Amino acid sequence: MYRYDELDQALVDQRVAEFRDQVRRHLAGELSEDEFRPLRLRNGLYIQRHAPMLRIAIPYGLLSSHQLRTLAGIARRYDRGYGHFTTRQNLQLNWPALADVPDILAELARVQMHAIQTSGNCVRNVTADHLAGIAADEIDDPRPYCELIRQWATLHPEFTYLPRKFKIAVTGSPEDRAASEVHDIGLQLRRDAHGELGFSVRVGGGLGRAPAIGQVIREFLPLAELFAYLQAILRIYNLHGRRDNIHKARIKVLLKSLGLERFREEVESEWQASRADAPQLTAADLERVRACFKPQPYATLADSDPNAGRESAFKAWYRYNTRPHRVPGYRAVFVSLKAHGAVPGDMTSAQMEAVADLAERVSFGLVRSTHAQNLLLADVPQHALHEVWRELTGLGLAMPNIGTLTDMIACPGLDFCSLANAGTIAVARQIQQRFDDLDYLYDLGEIEIKMSGCMNACGHHHVGHIGILGVDKHGEEWYQISLGGSANGYTALGEVIGPSVAQHEVAATVERIVETYRELRAEGERFIDTLRRVGHAPFRERAYAAHPAAA
């Protein structure tokens, strides 16, 4: 993984010192809340329902065991002994005290971490494919580019006060596992006709209000031009994006109002005019960072059959919670944060510490967070899988449900977030209870439920096969259901199927929808494929069948 050099370290240290002074001035009454807000946001600090919420950056989801242990310690000492992994692969603490935050940031800096630009109208944590570096279909590892973009965007003098937040994802495989098409900028690594590496560049994707799928503005961008092109896009956005209405301030709105062709012309001419003054991505910089992401020192192993002679519980876990690895004898293992009865994405300090230990023993001391709110041990020898399964089972982290309906994405919702209209945790629990039978879950196969407590769509509900959006109805928590969304490969936005339903009706409605699928599916057909084949109508009818009173 990337290691800070003296420059990187000095920068985060100086950032901590600056924020310590800002907190001091705020607490002394020298900085009003209005003045302090944009400053604290750029250090990941929200003021939430119960307490401040601190969002810690996990660049492209990669953590060392040492860093994970530090997060565990921080959560125990300054919070209530747990944290919440987010769809941007970050970690949120829900209960830190404002006065402690500078100390927390200083502890993070000691392990080469920070909370810089995890909120506010600036370039946010750059995300990547959680199978980066181990997927068989990979063209190039996206993480060095993510790291370079992280550096380029950190305290960027020109782009720290944009019209609105700005999210970038990079994928290195043809299969998009980073939802790059619903990002403000989605970069997809590819090779041109001469075999040269570069990116296709998509702009204007995003969820939230008025969700949109990103559009390709450049089919092939040479690597060296990465920063210059990002600068051109961001400069056009910074100068011309709307600032009068927070709901129309994302780059997708600018793209739509200019039209793709005109937007592209603006960016291309800005790029041509400014590239000589923009930083260049040199081969030396790229090689220096790439060297940090070299393949692990794998042992020479043969693929084996880890299932031979094993119990059925292990086999189920192996099937659902592990993925192929491009090196023979290895396997990637999900650490499921979706146990039934638990809050999706939540993890206790003790669990973090145990996983850190496990990673040191069996996965080169590295852990990844995924945008679906699980962790991943990327490089586990197949002969260690049974031991890993037993340990994870003991920790409550082996729920064999990855990719199934209860591997749902959910934001923290009304219980924690001051933006939310409705709770997500109670609904998640309801769904977990109703779908607690594993055989039933497995029969339903691959279904993605994504749930957000408000229009800001932190839970990516627009791209869930089944999307659930919390809405406020005269002070009550109701839920809008959408169908047909997807962020993998074939990106599509879900359509709302009808009136919202009351909280106690959500799981039953989901059940009627998936029962409809069971009746209509062809042999071996996935939920999303049946839905695309037959359309929404039969699902819509059944969803409300037992529910005429819905308003």
Next chain:
Amino acid sequence: MRHILRRREIVADTWRYLGETVEPGGALVVPFAELRGARERWWSWTGRLGVRLSPANRVPDIADDLPRLDLVAVEFPSTGEGRGYSQARLLRERFRFRGELRAVGAGVRQDLAFLLARSGFDSLEPPEQKELAALRQALTRYDVGYQPGAALVELRRQRFFAPNASRAAAAAEAARGVPSADT
């Protein structure tokens, strides 16, 4: 008497905005709309001339006036208003403006001084005079950075360089070595 931070010095401001009392032949700053609307009149002003841009004003629209201008003042009406940073870069990099580039308005605060200085501003006019000392002090908060930027904040280390930037700077950085560069 208004004071400003120019370079790293707190100095008396010799410029007057249109509407303030100005001696004939004095240094005068007129709004963008004035300059656009009465170009000949302001070009014939006998003293030094400056223009004041609002966030929505387009820099290319004053490109032809820049040879006549000794100062461009860019407004930051609030902390969140960030267009001025891009206006500054266009002025310095695209249009090679070498005169005084001033940030002015309620958004010119100590916590933004680093960003403003790296974007090419060489004078800062805060909303309140008492903030000048803190503003000057804030220029020293960071002595490293990743991006190319203006020299008012002196960085001892920078990572990414533009082709147009001094090759010597990049060479010096490389010569210092990575990661042991702790001088």
